[in-house]
Amino acid sequence: MTQINGSSFALDVQDVQVAGDRWATADTGGSSSPLVLLHGGGQTRHSWDHSAADLAAGGHEVYTLDARGHGDSAWAPDGNYEIDAFAADLLGAIDALDLTEPVLIGASLGGITSLCVVGENPGVASALVLVDVVVDVEPKGIDRIKKFMSDHVGGFESLDDVADAIAVYNPERKRTRNLDGLRKNVRQRDDGRWYWHWDPAFIASGEEARRHTDPERLGAAARKVTVPTLIVRGGKSDVVSDAGIESMLKLVPHAEVADVSAAGHMVAGDDNQVFADAIKEFLTRNKL
Template identity: 65%
Template sequence: MASSTAHHFTVSSADLTLHGDHWPAATDAHGLTPALLLHGGGQTRHSWDRTAAALAARGRDVYTLDLRGHGDSSWAPDGDYALDAFVGDLRAVLADRARKPVIIGASLGGITGLCTVGENPDIAAALVMVDVVVNVEQKGIDRIKSFMTDHIGGFADLEEVADAIAAYNPERTRPKNLDGLKKNVRLHDDGRWYWHWDPEFMKSDEGDEPRRHTDPARLAAAARTVTAPTLVVRGGKSDVVSDAGIAHMRELVPHAEIADVSAAGHMVAGDDNEVFAAAIVEFLERHSL
């Protein structure tokens, strides 16, 4: 399996321990820039396994990380899942890196990367944002929120997990072997399976999930100061990123490049990993990274 080639690592951030995987470069490709992959809200580092393996096979060191409250990383004892907390964690991770990496972030990981790179111009070699922009579409965000909160009470079995995923993304092939779902859910003592993230992540005093994890004004200000090569990968069937959202990003980051993965929805890497990985590789090669 692809994950057998990855080596586990941990990083401390404040009073949390963040867990990740290092995928060593399979070949000596003359010192290609390492890549750090950040997943979206409600996911884990394992959502990047195929992409990480593909990039490592091309000679690049790749790191995947469980964000706070997700996967194997610590849950925030104070329930702090605001944007500033994620940015602080990312800065802690980057401080431990010998070389500036390319940051590749999906959704929550993408806005965390954008804010961090914009506010710390020399911290990364490049930025790739996967199906996320500063001005996202509320309809798409609401659908994600429903997908995540409708099953806070858990699932009776893995079949129910697969059913929920199929209902959210009906165009993706339903897996015959459900063992892979165990990377994103955990079996609790009550015999039910639960998403592998802290339920506090979805709580908000304002009832507005996007504002809890993002700060549009702060993100826009950060975007205006991004100087690193930037790529926005958009899912052609996404209901989160619109033409207007892309146009706004072009205003904020004039040098940003756009790549469309026409067959993909919001979960771009999972929907069409081959085309997605090819878009990333082409961008990195063009910038000699």
Template identity: 55%
Template sequence: MSEGHVTTLRIDCDDKVTLVADAHGDPADPPVVLLHGGGQTRHSWRATARDLAGSGWYALAVDLRGHGESGWSPDGRYGLNKFAADVVRIADFLGRPPILVGASLGGNSSLAALGHHPELALGLVLVDVSPFLQPKGTDRIREFMSTGTEGFASLEEAADAVAAYLSHRPRPRNVEGLRKNLREENGRFFWHWDPAFLSNRAHQAVQRDKLIDPARLGAAAMSLRVPTLLVRGGESDVLSVADSKRFLELVPHAEFTDVAGAHHMVAGDDNAVFDRVLGEFLDRRVRSRLDLFAQAAQGDEE
């Protein structure tokens, strides 16, 4: 299904889960895969995807499993292995290595995938996430996600919950934009993700978050050989400056940008700055590599 220059795609995964994605731009251009954070949907990347498409990239914004219009895990389980396998499947679907841009859950899913498939991508951009995170910040996210488990009576009520969580942002006057992040059942509005995603986050016996694995993700970070950028929200309570330094020690070739004034949802807090930082990195570190590959291939043909 196509709407203007945006095409909605469906990507089948191994366990009969179908991922839904919006593709922006020319499929012949180098692909950039945009993966959102836990509890969000592909629509959080809409402005970034449009900007990338206008700059000569093929941007694919994907609903992660259990989120948005993508399918829910049939066994109700959501662990790092499943999300990482989906990232691999997305790359297979494209038929060529993309640049992976992941916020929070999307970032660690990409990192985990690269840990087992180092040639999977041409580049990696982690947005306010690393193998090392602040428990206070991640707990605050889970607390917010829990506010919607019983649903909301109206869009206004859902907007109030968002405003309380994102107190640094002005509350939108028109709440209709929230509809794409909600599903309506029996007259109530629920966040557009599988409730099992939240209940499965921590194993009750050991109180360990299945999506945060510093040892595994740290090892994956050490194996990175692709151009890498870590973007931190300057006011983030999830990724600290110390966490960022630990990551950069593991990945000395990585670049780092701190977006002043932004919180955990960096792109949403300052999309203009984020898009500029992302665009400059892609042009400088990735497009130049693609140009070299193209020149080498032309030389071989001659």
């Protein structure tokens, strides 16, 4: 059963409940394609808040979803965090929300999920935006992400410690002074410590990186993508390289590339305005 109340909603798909937000403006008018934004591993839908508001103000109905095991979505009861589960959740959400050919915009894990869904399910989407996502990623960048997530499974003593850890991982971004804003990404448990808003089982497997970045499956999906496609690359990303972009364009020759030079792997958070502008220009060019 689907329940939508105001901007927030919950969807029962497969074996989990998926949480999300709907962003809309009075001038949407139903003529523009709906947008579905999917966050990266270890993040929540709130990583899109600024971008979603900007895109909605431009006339699009926007949906941001928490992946299973992340944010306010339920943890997988059987610990299933394979790409098949994420893809099936996305397809279930599109169906439950009664969306017709939405534009899928995904970062990192959300981009990998979107790529699989679009390539393996022709007609499900009208366009695809991959945010710092290619088939041939840089292993060192993936390992750094995994280490950051694994190092803090035991939680933090304070929100200041959370801010410090984020600043160390992403030194290019100014350390946040709004500690209350971090409450969207962490939970305080009964022991008084602050924990990330994701299920530790997501990162528990030593094969996590391989499971979510299987180049054989992603390459096969990419070759079948026919809808307009945009790759938004973080100029300072350690996950996507020039070689990765080059090989991606061989798989999806019609894809466009937008380089957000001041951003790292977390493109939307690092330079939201340039990111949002690149998306809006792509949507306008393709009359979406």
